[in-house]
Amino acid sequence: MNRQYDFVLFDLLTALLDSWSLWNTAAGSESAGRAWRAAYLRRTYACGAYRPYETLVLEAAQEVGLGTRVAQRLDDSWSNLQPWSGVDETLLELKRTHRLGVVTNCSERLGHLAVQRLPVTIDVVVTSERAGFYKPNPKPYQMALDELGARPSNTLFVAGSGFDLFGTEAVGIDTFWHNRVGLDRPDGAPPAMLESDSLAPLCQLANNKGLQK
Numbered sequence: 001m002n003r004q005y006d007f008v009l010f011d012l013l014t015a016l017l018d019s020w021s022l023w024n025t026a027a028g029s030e031s032a033g034r035a036w037r038a039a040y041l042r043r044t045y046a047c048g049a050y051r052p053y054e055t056l057v058l059e060a061a062q063e064v065g066l067g068t069r070v071a072q073r074l075d076d077s078w079s080n081l082q083p084w085s086g087v088d089e090t091l092l093e094l095k096r097t098h099r100l101g102v103v104t105n106c107s108e109r110l111g112h113l114a115v116q117r118l119p120v121t122i123d124v125v126v127t128s129e130r131a132g133f134y135k136p137n138p139k140p141y142q143m144a145l146d147e148l149g150a151r152p153s154n155t156l157f158v159a160g161s162g163f164d165l166f167g168t169e170a171v172g173i174d175t176f177w178h179n180r181v182g183l184d185r186p187d188g189a190p191p192a193m194l195e196s197d198s199l200a201p202l203c204q205l206a207n208n209k210g211l212q213k
Contacts, residue, residue, distance in 0.1 A: 005174075005206050007150040008094055009141070012104035012114055014160025015178045016091075017081045019114075026074040027066055036070070039063045044105055044134050045163055053107040053129065078110055081117045084180055086199045088119045093203050095120040101144045102126065103157075105134050124148050136167030145171070156206050158199075165189040176205055 013019040024033030040060035047056070058071040094100060101124035104111050111127035124147045131140035145155060152172035159165060159177045162185040168175040169190045177192035178199055185191070194205060 004208065005154055005156040006098060007101065007145075007148050007155040008098050008158065008202075008206050009101045009103055009144050009155060009173070010158045011135075011160035011164055011178075012102045012111065013081075013106065014181065015158045016083055016087050016102075016160075017114055017117060018084055018180075019081060020181055022074060022077055022081060026070045026077060027061075028070075032064070032066060035064045036061055036066055041161075041163075045136070048133055048137055050128050050132050050134060053105070053110065075110075078113055079117075081114050083117060083119070084199070090199045090202055091118060091120045094206060098206060099123045099148055099150075101148055101150075103135065103140045103144045104128070105140075136163050136165075136170070138167055138170040141167050141171045141173060145173075158202065159192065162186045162189045165192060176202060178202070 010016050020033070020037065023037050024030045027033035027036050040057055043056045043060055054075065057074065058068060061067065061070045100120065100122050102115060102122050103126045105128045106114065107129045108127050111125060115122050115125055124144050126140050126144045128134045128140060131143050133139045145152065155173050157164065157168045157173045157175045159168065159175050162177065162183055165175055165177070166189055175192045177195040179195050180197055182197065194201060
């Protein structure tokens with residue numbers, strides 16, 4: 001039987017916002033930005049329990065030979081984050097019928113600055129700093145469910161990275177992967193119920209659990 005979701009949770013910095021361009025600009029090129037971001041992601045997913053986000057960003061920059069100034073440039077440009085095309089329209093439509101949350105691997109300071117770039121009020125914002133763990137540890141996802149009064153069965157998660165698939169499977173949340181930047185699915189990650197480089201299918205999916213079948 002098809003079932004409508006009541007809640008939609010989002011990754012923030014890849015599923016909704018184009019943070020990748022910000023990293024590339026701070027680094028000086030796309031190739032340098034991608035290498036820096038990859039080093040940061042390795043540190044994030046390896047550490048589990050929260051270490052300061054800004055520290056991981058700085059350590060990753062040093063690891064790939066970019067020095068320390070790029071991390072400050074990224075921080076200084078954070079308010080320039082922009083939603084991907086289609087995000088504003090999608091969120092405005094979903095907000096009429098669903099409660100919305102964000103689960104982000106970020107500090108409280110930068111997470112809430114980033115959420116301000118969205119066109120709607122987000123009901124619950126869970127950062128890795130507040131949860132005490134980085135995704136894909138299940139705790140940030142579960143905290144968002146608890147604070148929304150949601151259940152996995154009536155919640156849809158919109159991933160930005162394939163690593164989210166590990167965490168959402170552990171919690172039991174159906175997952176749509178908005179793979180905007182063409183990332184590879186990590187080894188061993190379960191498949192998403194639907195993967196797309198666009199948010200176009202999301203509103204229909206959120207209102208009809210059987211869409212993908």
